[in-house]
Amino acid sequence: MTDQVDLAAVVRDCTDGIDRLDARVRAFVPEPDRRGRLAAEAAAAPPGVLTGVVVGVKDIVRCEGTQTRAGSRVPAEVLAGPQAPLVDRLRAAGALIAGKTVTAEFAVTAPGPTRNPHNTAHTPGGSSSGSAAAVAAGMVPLAVGTQTVGSVIRPAAFCGVVGFKPTFGRIPVDGVIANAPSFDTVGVLAADVAGAALGASVLCDDWRAPVPGGDGAGRPVLGVPAGPYLDRAGAEARAAFAAQTARLAAAGWTVREVPVMDAPGEFEAVVRQLFIMNRYEVARTHAGWFPRHGHLYREQTVAAIREGQAIGRGDYERAVRERRDVRGRLLDAMEGIDAWLAPPATGPAPFGLDSTGDAVMCLPWSNAGLPAVSLPAGYAANGLPLGLQVVGRPGEDEELLRWAAELALAVMPR
Numbered sequence: 001m002t003d004q005v006d007l008a009a010v011v012r013d014c015t016d017g018i019d020r021l022d023a024r025v026r027a028f029v030p031e032p033d034r035r036g037r038l039a040a041e042a043a044a045a046p047p048g049v050l051t052g053v054v055v056g057v058k059d060i061v062r063c064e065g066t067q068t069r070a071g072s073r074v075p076a077e078v079l080a081g082p083q084a085p086l087v088d089r090l091r092a093a094g095a096l097i098a099g100k101t102v103t104a105e106f107a108v109t110a111p112g113p114t115r116n117p118h119n120t121a122h123t124p125g126g127s128s129s130g131s132a133a134a135v136a137a138g139m140v141p142l143a144v145g146t147q148t149v150g151s152v153i154r155p156a157a158f159c160g161v162v163g164f165k166p167t168f169g170r171i172p173v174d175g176v177i178a179n180a181p182s183f184d185t186v187g188v189l190a191a192d193v194a195g196a197a198l199g200a201s202v203l204c205d206d207w208r209a210p211v212p213g214g215d216g217a218g219r220p221v222l223g224v225p226a227g228p229y230l231d232r233a234g235a236e237a238r239a240a241f242a243a244q245t246a247r248l249a250a251a252g253w254t255v256r257e258v259p260v261m262d263a264p265g266e267f268e269a270v271v272r273q274l275f276i277m278n279r280y281e282v283a284r285t286h287a288g289w290f291p292r293h294g295h296l297y298r299e300q301t302v303a304a305i306r307e308g309q310a311i312g313r314g315d316y317e318r319a320v321r322e323r324r325d326v327r328g329r330l331l332d333a334m335e336g337i338d339a340w341l342a343p344p345a346t347g348p349a350p351f352g353l354d355s356t357g358d359a360v361m362c363l364p365w366s367n368a369g370l371p372a373v374s375l376p377a378g379y380a381a382n383g384l385p386l387g388l389q390v391v392g393r394p395g396e397d398e399e400l401l402r403w404a405a406e407l408a409l410a411v412m413p414r
Contacts, residue, residue, distance in 0.1 A: 007096070010054060012035075018034065021139055022137075026114050027124075027129075027131075027133040028102065029059050029067075029069065029102060034098075041091075049093050049202065056099065056139070057087065057143070060103055060146060061146075061175065062176070071104055071105040085175060086175070086176075089203055095142075095202075100130075101134050103130065104126040106301055108127065108300065109301070110301050111123065112129055112130065115353065116349050117137040122384060123350055123353055124159050124349065125156075125157070125349060125357050126155060128145025130143075131145040132163070142195055142199050143188065145189055146173075146187065147165045147184075147362070147366060148180050149359040150344075151359070153165055153387075154344060154362060157374045157386065157389070158348065158357065158384070162193050162404075164199075164372075164401065164404075165187040165372045167185075179285065181281055183277070183369075186203065197405075200401065204397060210399060220337075221337045221339075223257075223337035223339070224341055225258060226257040227259055229364065233345075234346045238343070240380070241343045248410055261330075267364075270363070274323070276315055280315075284308070323368075326364070326367060326368065331394075345362075345387070346361060348385065371392045371397045372392070373404045375390065378412065388407070390404055390407060
């Protein structure tokens with residue numbers, strides 16, 4: 001962006017767009033004077049790489065000028081705290097905060113009111129539902145989400161946008177209300193890979209500008225995880241994934257099947273291990289709030305906390321050890337490949353708003369803290385978007401996004 005951007009026009013277009021579109025999609029948390037707040041932000045915004053970019057921020061991220069409610073009925077003053085450093089970074093780069101985007105309650109499982117812009121009878125996914133829908137509806141070009149298991153990648157796929165979850169710990173989570181701290185990762189949702197990369201370059205610690213390759217130079221070797229994991233996807237998702245990988249192979253990419261998590265019962269054990277860790281940590285995150293405000297929590301959140309309270313410290317510590325072993329096996333399986341290809345979800349966005357869908361296709365990669373990107377990759381028979389998930393090595397986020405830009409062109413049906 002340049003200093004010639006008309007920020008008054010940016011504010012007007014953003015607020016007009018939200019006023020016009022959000023009654024249908026319900027991606028943003030309502031606020032009394034969005035236009036006035038944005039105008040004040042624009043007047044004080046420094047020039048930077050995000051000058052003129054309006055950004056939606058998931059409503060578990062503390063942000064000065066807006067309340068943080070985490071999709072809950074818990075009083076805002078209970079959840080208040082200093083602004084998250086990631087918002088400091090956005091604002092220092094010139095971005096304007098369009099507002100808080102809807103989240104599942106406390107980023108667990110109880111859905112918010114957001115609807116899928118492609119068909120409002122279907123879920124946009126969760127828990128970063130508002131961030132994905134706001135980008136898909138064209139209200140903002142960039143939004144912040146978080147992912148514990150599948151909360152950036154899955155809604156990106158359901159809404160037909162790009163979702164990027166960096167390596168665990170790459171973006172600071174200070175000032176972000178936790179779900180399960182040993183998994184929680186801040187990510188971005190954007191209209192395209194270039195937008196996701198720009199947002200990542202501002203938010204990630206120690207970002208390295210990738211060196212562009214020429215005419216396919218430096219293409220990664222791509223692995224398909226052969227075994228029970230892929231069986232968890234629905235028939236339409238598996239067929240789409242087969243077509244996507246075939247398209248890549250025909251375009252000259254090297255695609256290899258790699259057995260992984262394929263011993264009898266191994267994948268089910270990984271699912272169980274993550275569940276134990278996740279629920280145990282959710283319960284401890286809410287140990288201070290829940291006794292005082294639990295009557296305000298929604299049923300699904302209460303159930304998750306109760307499940308976590310029933311898990312003993314010994315079971316949790318055993319699951320932590322198992323997780324280290326799982327991560328080691330996944331990285332060992334990457335010997336000879338640079339990135340995994342996988343479905344980002346079990347299928348297109350399910351009908352209804354009572355559930356945000358199944359996160360199982362993201363589970364092993366989030367469990368291991370690996371970076372992942374979801375790319376729009378065609379449409380299901382019902383017209384809803386489908387995606388392709390690409391998973392890289394830890395710390396190689398820049399390379400993953402560089403490859404993603406070319407992969408995105410290759411997997412979209414002509």
